[in-house]
Amino acid sequence: MTDIKSPAIPTTEQTAPQVKFADFGLAPEILRALTDQGYVHPTPIQEQAIPVVLQGRDVMGAAQTGTGKTAGFSLPIIQLLLAHASNSASPARHPVRALILTPTRELADQVAENVKAYSRHTPLRSTVVFGGMDMAPQTAILRNGVEIVIATPGRLLDHVQQKTVNLSQVQILVMDEADRMLDMGFLPDLQRIINLLPKKRQNLMFSATFSQEIKKLAASFLTNPQTIEVARSNATADNVTQILYKVSTEEKRDAVSFIIRERGLKQVIVFSNTKIGASRLAVHLVKQGVKASAIHGDKSQQERMAALEAFKQGEVEVLVATDVAARGLDIAELPCVINFDLPYNAEDYVHRIGRTGRAGAKGDAISLHTDQDERLLIDIEKMIKQKIVRLNLAGFVAASVHQPEHRAPRERGEQSDRGGRDRSDRGERSERPARSYQPPKEKVDPWFLKPYEPSSGASSTSNNTTASMASPSNASTPAKPQKRAALLGGFPKA
DNA sequence: AAAAAAT
Numbered sequence: 001m002t003d004i005k006s007p008a009i010p011t012t013e014q015t016a017p018q019v020k021f022a023d024f025g026l027a028p029e030i031l032r033a034l035t036d037q038g039y040v041h042p043t044p045i046q047e048q049a050i051p052v053v054l055q056g057r058d059v060m061g062a063a064q065t066g067t068g069k070t071a072g073f074s075l076p077i078i079q080l081l082l083a084h085a086s087n088s089a090s091p092a093r094h095p096v097r098a099l100i101l102t103p104t105r106e107l108a109d110q111v112a113e114n115v116k117a118y119s120r121h122t123p124l125r126s127t128v129v130f131g132g133m134d135m136a137p138q139t140a141i142l143r144n145g146v147e148i149v150i151a152t153p154g155r156l157l158d159h160v161q162q163k164t165v166n167l168s169q170v171q172i173l174v175m176d177e178a179d180r181m182l183d184m185g186f187l188p189d190l191q192r193i194i195n196l197l198p199k200k201r202q203n204l205m206f207s208a209t210f211s212q213e214i215k216k217l218a219a220s221f222l223t224n225p226q227t228i229e230v231a232r233s234n235a236t237a238d239n240v241t242q243i244l245y246k247v248s249t250e251e252k253r254d255a256v257s258f259i260i261r262e263r264g265l266k267q268v269i270v271f272s273n274t275k276i277g278a279s280r281l282a283v284h285l286v287k288q289g290v291k292a293s294a295i296h297g298d299k300s301q302q303e304r305m306a307a308l309e310a311f312k313q314g315e316v317e318v319l320v321a322t323d324v325a326a327r328g329l330d331i332a333e334l335p336c337v338i339n340f341d342l343p344y345n346a347e348d349y350v351h352r353i354g355r356t357g358r359a360g361a362k363g364d365a366i367s368l369h370t371d372q373d374e375r376l377l378i379d380i381e382k383m384i385k386q387k388i389v390r391l392n393l394a395g396f397v398a399a400s401v402h403q404p405e406h407r408a409p410r411e412r413g414e415q416s417d418r419g420g421r422d423r424s425d426r427g428e429r430s431e432r433p434a435r436s437y438q439p440p441k442e443k444v445d446p447w448f449l450k451p452y453e454p455s456s457g458a459s460s461t462s463n464n465t466t467a468s469m470a471s472p473s474n475a476s477t478p479a480k481p482q483k484r485a486a487l488l489g490g491f492p493k494a
Numbered sequence: 495a496a497a498a499a500a501t
Contacts, residue, residue: 131500154500323497
C-alpha cells in the first residue's frame with residue numbers, strides 16, 4: 001500500500017501556492033454549491049483526499065476532527081457520480097451508487113445535510129436513513145430512487161429486508177468514523193451490509209483515530225489503499241487547551257456547575273460515561289438554574305434531535321451527553337467541552353475534545369478525574385503523546401496535588417487490581433521500559449487559585465462508596481447535594 | 495465496563 005504520510009514532513013505547509021476548489025476539475029454545479037457557502041480554499045485533508053478519491057482509489061484517511069473530512073469525501077463522490085447522472089424520473093435510473101455509513105443517527109443526519117448542500121445544483125438525489133424514525137417516509141424516498149444513501153447500519157439492513165433498497169449497484173462505500181464502525185458492536189451489521197455490495201467498488205474510511213488493531217482490520221476491507229494522514233494520527237488539535245481537575249466522586253456534580261458558573265459558559269458539552277449519569281447530571285444542573293438538557297441512547301429520537309437543536313440554537317446552554325455525541329458532530333463555535341467522567345477508551349477522549357476547537361477556533365477541554373482514573377489518564381496521555389497539566393480546582397479536593405504513590409496505603413482492599421502493587425507494576429512501564437512515565441508537574445490554575453483547605457471531606461472518597469463498586473453512576477445515587485455555597489461565596493470573581 | 499445501532 002502506498003503511503004503519503006511521512007511523519008517528518010509537514011504535509012500541509014509544503015504546498016506554497018494556495019490551492020482552490022476550482023483546481024480539482026470539479027463540475028461547475030459543485031463549485032457553485034461551494035461558492036454558495038463561501039468556500040474557496042480546501043482544507044489540507046480535502047486537498048489530499050479529493051484528487052485521490054477522484055482517481056477511484058481506496059482511502060484510509062486519518063485527520064484531526066473539524067478539518068473538513070465530510071467535504072473531503074462528499075465532493076469527489078458527487079463528481080464521480082455526476083459523470084453518469086440521470087435526469088430520468090424512473091427509480092430504476094437512480095440506483096444507490098454511493099453509501100455512507102455512520103455510527104450515530106445524528107452524525108448521519110449531519111453528513112446528509114452536507115451532501116444535500118454540495119449536490120443541490122446537480123440532478124443527484126440523496127437521502128438519510130436511520131432508526132427511531134418512521135419507516136414510511138424513508139421507504140417512500142428510497143422507492144423513488146436515490147444515488148446517495150447516508151445511513152446507520154441497523155435501519156439500513158431493515159430497509160434491505162423490506163426490499164425498499166437495493167445495494168447491488170453501490171460503487172462507493174464510505175465508513176465515517178471508521179474505527180467505531182469496525183468495533184465489535186458494529187462489525188456484524190457492517191459485514192452483512194458489505195456482503196450485499198458488489199465486490200468491485202471503491203472504499204473510503206475516515207476517522208480521527210485509528211488504533212493499530214483497527215488499522216489492520218480496516219486494511220482487510222480495502223484494496224491497495226492510499227493512506228492520507230494530515231498531521232500525526234491519534235492527535236488532538238493544538239488549538240484546544242486541555243485541563244485536568246482532580247475531585248472526589250461526590251464532588252463531581254458540584255464541580256461541573258462550579259466550572260460552568262465561574263467561567264460563565266454559555267455553550268458547553270458535558271460528557272458522561274453512562275446514560276443514567278447523563279440524565280441525572282442534567283436534572284441536577286437544571287435544578288441549579290442551568291439551562292441543561294441530556295442526550296443519549298435511551299432518549300427517543302425526537303428528544304435527541306430536540307436537545308441537539310435547542311443546544312445549537314443556544315436555548316440549551318449545557319448539553320449533557322454520552323459518547324453518542326462524542327464523534328463527528330459539528331457544533332459551530334463550541335468553546336468548551338467538559339469530561340464529567342474520563343472516557344474508558346483513550347480514542348474517545350480525542351473524539352470528545354474534538355467537538356471544540358473546530359475549524360481552527362480555540363477551545364478548552366476540561367476533564368474531571370478522581371483517584372480511580374489514574375490508569376485512564378496514563379492511557380490518554382500516551383495516546384495523545386502529550387501530558388495534560390493537572391490543576392487544582394479551588395475549594396474542591398486538593399488531594400489533587402498528590403500523585404498516587406505519595407498517598408498512604410489504602411485501608412480497604414476495594415481496588416483489587418492495584419492492591420499490594422505499585423506503579424511500576426502497572427503495564428505502562430513494562431511496555432516502554434526505556435522511558436519511564438513522568439507525571440506532569442501540577443500547576444495551580446490562576447483562574448481558580450485558592451489556598452487548599454484540608455477538610456475531612458478530602459478523604460471521603462474511600463469511605464462513602466461502600467458496596468457501590470465505585471462506579472460513577474452508582475456513586476452519585478442518593479448522595480445528599482453538598483452545599484458548596486460557602487466556598488463559592490469567598491471566591492474571587494473573574 | 496459502557497455506549498451505539500432495528501423493533
